[in-house]
Amino acid sequence: MDYDRFSTVEKETAPPNLKELKNVAVSYHYTSSIPLAVWLRTSSRILKHAEVYLSQGVTDQAYILYTRFIDLFAYHLYKHPDLTDLKRQKDSDLYKHYLSMKAQLPKLMSDVEKLNDVLKKRHDDYIKSVKAKGKLIQREREERLKEEATEFKRSMLLNEGNKDIQDKNAPASDLNDALLAKKLRSLSRIRLNNGQNRSRIQKTTYPILSLPHNNIDHSVPQLNDNIRQTSKENKMTPKQITHRAVNFTEKGIPLRTLFVPSNLVDEFLKIASRNTKRKLETCGLLCGKLNRNAFFVTTLVIPEQESTQNTCNTKNEEKLFEVIDNLDLFMLGWIHTHPTQSCFLSSVDLHSQNSYQIMLNEAIAIVCSPDKKFHKHIGVFRLTDPPGVDVISHCTKTGFHPHNEKNLYKECQRLGINNSKTGHVVMMENLSFETKDLRK
Ligand SMILES: [Zn+2]
Ligand SMILES: [Zn+2]
Known part of the structure; x- marks a missing residue:
């Protein structure tokens, strides 16, 4: 199936920072009125989804879900009221299920730490590149302003030179209008250019939390196979087009x-x-x-x-x-x-x-x-x-x-x-x- 022909595509988006990702990860609604059995089922779906995300190179979503899983077990489920009864029936399948899921925490926590490093580096690299781009834009703008100013000065001189001739043919106010119009034109051109630059910067730094950033090249430290493979895939398709959330x-x-x-x-x-x-x-x-x-x-x-x-x-x-x-x-x-x-x-x-x-x-x-x-x-x-x-x-x-x-x-x-x-x-x-x- 060729999915590329569909609409809503975008080429570049900014990676969210870790704080934003963590906020999303813990902004789920926990309530102990939902039975533990249901939470365990939800948890295993969360893990499964996280694995799918990781295998598809959507690292920030994987990070969000792993973090959510850890949060759920570390802060909520251990005091779920259903556990009080379950601890008396240690042979029950539900209790064993709970223990087996909980046992995955240490490994998951160390995986999340690694993802943490990857995502932090990605964000830092991005900020660096935006800053570099910003400097470039600033320099271009200054040069353009200089040109505009030179042109304006030249046109003033030109008009000054023509003043005598024009004064004979046209009323003084018309000449001032012409000068004013030219000045306005040149100013509005500067403003337009500035406006474009501003909107471009805003667009690239907008934190679209759930977008993957397959198109950004990450250099990755030593990680487990799954994560390493993911980043390799990213490098192989650096300019992948992604669907934009609208x-x-x-x-x-x-x-x-x-x-x-x-x-x-x-x-x-x-x-x-x-x-x-x-x-x-x-x-x-x-x-x-x-x-x-x-x-x-x-x-x-x-x-x-x-x-x-x-x-x-x-x-x-x-x-x-x-x-x-x-x-x-x-x-x-x-x-x-x-x-x-x-x-x-x-x-x-x-x-x-x-x-x-x-x-x-x-x-x-x-x-x-x-x-x-x-x-x-x-x-x-x-x-x-x-x-x-x-x-x-x-x-x-x-x-x-x-x-x-x-x-x-x-x-x-x-x-x-x-x-x-x-x-x-x-x-x-x-x-x-x-x-x-x-x-x-
Ligand atoms: Zn209801
Ligand atoms: Zn119905």
């Missing part, structure tokens, strides 16, 4: 564009049709890859599931995660039908969506209401951040329940002529995908 969360965190094959929804509705006829929900997982800083849904996974009219729960999740892990895919979101309801996110849906968004800001929920009586048939949603992610993370209720706050979620599909309706999700024709139906 959307942001309400908090201002960039959302990378997520491409969904436009015929995926139809395919899903076909698969769901048997359930839909019986007024039962169907759900599927949207899995895919990261390519040049944009996500692509490449695989629709239909998990084993249990459905009712207004719920759908996945079963045998171990198998589900094994399939996804073996394919090295990101979980980019989920899709489900509302056979008897309109197109919206129910309170239960909001909680499900939150568990995806904790792992990935860009994760989405697609809801399909196939019944003709509904005006709207397909919606692509994400939780707002804020207030959505925060409110749902702190809500301890289960089952269907009201939330008092408004604007907890919003549509996020880019639509309309010239993409007038903004959002980070693009339905794209001619994108291939495969379907894995685990119910068979």
Whole structure:
């Protein structure tokens, strides 16, 4: 698949500094009301995603997720209330799982230290190069100003010389106007040039946190194989084009564009049709890859599931995660039908969506209401951040329940002529995908 032909590409971006990355890493919503088992599952997804990022050379995202994993275990999970009971059942699988994940901390911490050095050096190098560039721009500008001044002086002299002749032919005020116009022209040219320089500098130093910086050459100290390999790849493709994030969360965190094959929804509705006829929900997982800083849904996974009219729960999740892990895919979101309801996110849906968004800001929920009586048939949603992610993370209720706050979620599909309706999700024709139906 050639992903390069898609829009929203940018050639150069500034690397964020470590402080910015650390801030992003620890700005997740921890709450002990989410069971330890769920946190452990989320943690292993975080690790898996970090590995995928690292293997694709997206070092800052890998750094963010490893740091988040460490933070979770070092500051939160050890005092999770579920552990009190678990410590009495030391043979339980859950407790063993907890210990085995915790045991990875020392190794991860030393890996993060190494990444730390790589990223710090990258940032320092970048600042140095910007400063050097800035000096160059400054020198160019000074030279240009000198030229402008010389030209202005010459034109003054020229006009002085012509004054006598012109005085005879034109009123004095006209001559002053002509001089003034020339002066203004030359000044405005200087201002224009300055303006361009300024905007260029601003653009390159803007900290777009979730962008990879594959295009910047990093010299890397001795590291483990994985990290070294990554940097080698970067060096081999120094001028790689990346997709630019053009959307942001309400908090201002960039959302990378997520491409969904436009015929995926139809395919899903076909698969769901048997359930839909019986007024039962169907759900599927949207899995895919990261390519040049944009996500692509490449695989629709239909998990084993249990459905009712207004719920759908996945079963045998171990198998589900094994399939996804073996394919090295990101979980980019989920899709489900509302056979008897309109197109919206129910309170239960909001909680499900939150568990995806904790792992990935860009994760989405697609809801399909196939019944003709509904005006709207397909919606692509994400939780707002804020207030959505925060409110749902702190809500301890289960089952269907009201939330008092408004604007907890919003549509996020880019639509309309010239993409007038903004959002980070693009339905794209001619994108291939495969379907894995685990119910068979
Ligand atoms: Zn729903
Ligand atoms: Zn709730």
